[in-house]
Amino acid sequence: MNPSLQKLLASLADGKYHSGESLGQLLGVSRAAVWKQLQQLQELGVDIVSHKGRGYCVAGGLDLLHEKEIKKLYKQYSISQSANGPREIMLALNVDSTSQVLLRRSAEGESIHGLVCLAEKQTAGRGRRGRAWQSPIACNLYFSIGWRIENGVNAIEGLSLAAGVAINTALQEMGLKNIQLKWPNDLLYQGKKLGGILLEINGDAAGECDLVLGLGINVDMPAEASSDIDQAWTDLTRLSADLGVEIPVRNRLVAQLLVQLFNLLENYESKGFSHYKNAWQELNAHIHQPVVLNMGNKQVRGVVEGVSDGGALRLNVNGKIEEFIGGEISLRPAQ
Ligand code: BTN
Numbered sequence: 001m002n003p004s005l006q007k008l009l010a011s012l013a014d015g016k017y018h019s020g021e022s023l024g025q026l027l028g029v030s031r032a033a034v035w036k037q038l039q040q041l042q043e044l045g046v047d048i049v050s051h052k053g054r055g056y057c058v059a060g061g062l063d064l065l066h067e068k069e070i071k072k073l074y075k076q077y078s079i080s081q082s083a084n085g086p087r088e089i090m091l092a093l094n095v096d097s098t099s100q101v102l103l104r105r106s107a108e109g110e111s112i113h114g115l116v117c118l119a120e121k122q123t124a125g126r127g128r129r130g131r132a133w134q135s136p137i138a139c140n141l142y143f144s145i146g147w148r149i150e151n152g153v154n155a156i157e158g159l160s161l162a163a164g165v166a167i168n169t170a171l172q173e174m175g176l177k178n179i180q181l182k183w184p185n186d187l188l189y190q191g192k193k194l195g196g197i198l199l200e201i202n203g204d205a206a207g208e209c210d211l212v213l214g215l216g217i218n219v220d221m222p223a224e225a226s227s228d229i230d231q232a233w234t235d236l237t238r239l240s241a242d243l244g245v246e247i248p249v250r251n252r253l254v255a256q257l258l259v260q261l262f263n264l265l266e267n268y269e270s271k272g273f274s275h276y277k278n279a280w281q282e283l284n285a286h287i288h289q290p291v292v293l294n295m296g297n298k299q300v301r302g303v304v305e306g307v308s309d310g311g312a313l314r315l316n317v318n319g320k321i322e323e324f325i326g327g328e329i330s331l332r333p334a335q
Contacts, residue, residue, distance in 0.1 A: 038050075077256050083262040089118060097126055118143040148208075160213075165181070176245070195216055277307065293315060
């Protein structure tokens with residue numbers, strides 16, 4: 001992360017006014033240089049208010065991510081877990097995509113096993129099926145984990161579904177309940193999208209390869225950013241308000257999510273999806289509902305019966321159970 005911009009952002013995070021002079025002293029630069037950096041932050045989407053006599057502030061303050069704090073909280077929350085945890089947590093202010101950062105490193109021959117890439121903002125965040133993932137600055141969570149697979153992707157069949165279970169476990173531990181899963185790996189609250197998981201591979205899918213597990217969770221989505229989202233969405237701020245619980249700070253959210261995700265990754269090859277299947281079914285948002293499964297140009301209509309031992313969607317299509325491994329569910333409109 002650009003240390004000077006980070007320092008500036010950190011001092012504005014308290015929501016108070018800071019004079020150009022005091023910011024200049026803090027950063028060891030001229031007032032003109034401060035102004036330039038403030039402009040850079042504004043270009044990244046930070047809403048900075050300036051007042052002639054008082055200086056600059058971010059109204060309401062910011063809940064920023066900090067590597068050290070995440071590591072400290074990780075240790076605290078992983079005490080009862082056997083997971084080794086992240087090899088390194090890399091926090092960036094602004095990247096194209098946290099998953100792309102890890103995939104690039106993997107393509108360059110670097111080991112990404114156990115690396116976590118986390119960003120305050122993504123300029124080219126991506127979702128499943130070629131969609132963009134809206135990633136405004138300092139309000140949601142965007143991170144990716146690199147993982148080495150030695151024996152081909154068959155060994156991790158169903159992992160993307162199991163990741164949904166692990167994420168729900170972490171959120172539940174923080175009192176954030178009533179989340180459901182939409183096959184294969186969307187997180188929903190009240191039928192609206194709260195987050196999503198994207199698995200990508202670099203290497204030989206039948207042998208040695210690097211897996212990148214990317215997770216995006218809407219924490220406090222600003223209204224301005226939401227106009228670009230092409231589906232019903234929600235965020236943890238709305239969920240916690242409904243539940244009457246205080247929303248945890250983002251550092252804690254990351255730490256507890258990492259505890260569950262590392263526990264999942266470190267044990268998945270031995271446990272497999274069967275260990276998570278029942279938990280997934282209990283969270284299934286569309287169980288026994290009539291749906292349309294879209295697979296490119298093809299559409300299949302059926303009733304959701306659950307998932308198979310490998311995580312395939314089981315649909316009752318005209319009285320016959322069929323299994324599907326790809327596609328996207330939408331609810332079938334009432335006839
Ligand atoms: C989905 O479409 O539901 C999957 C969304 C995955 C978004 C996350 S944000 C962090 C990581 N980096 C990306 O570019 N995408 C994933």
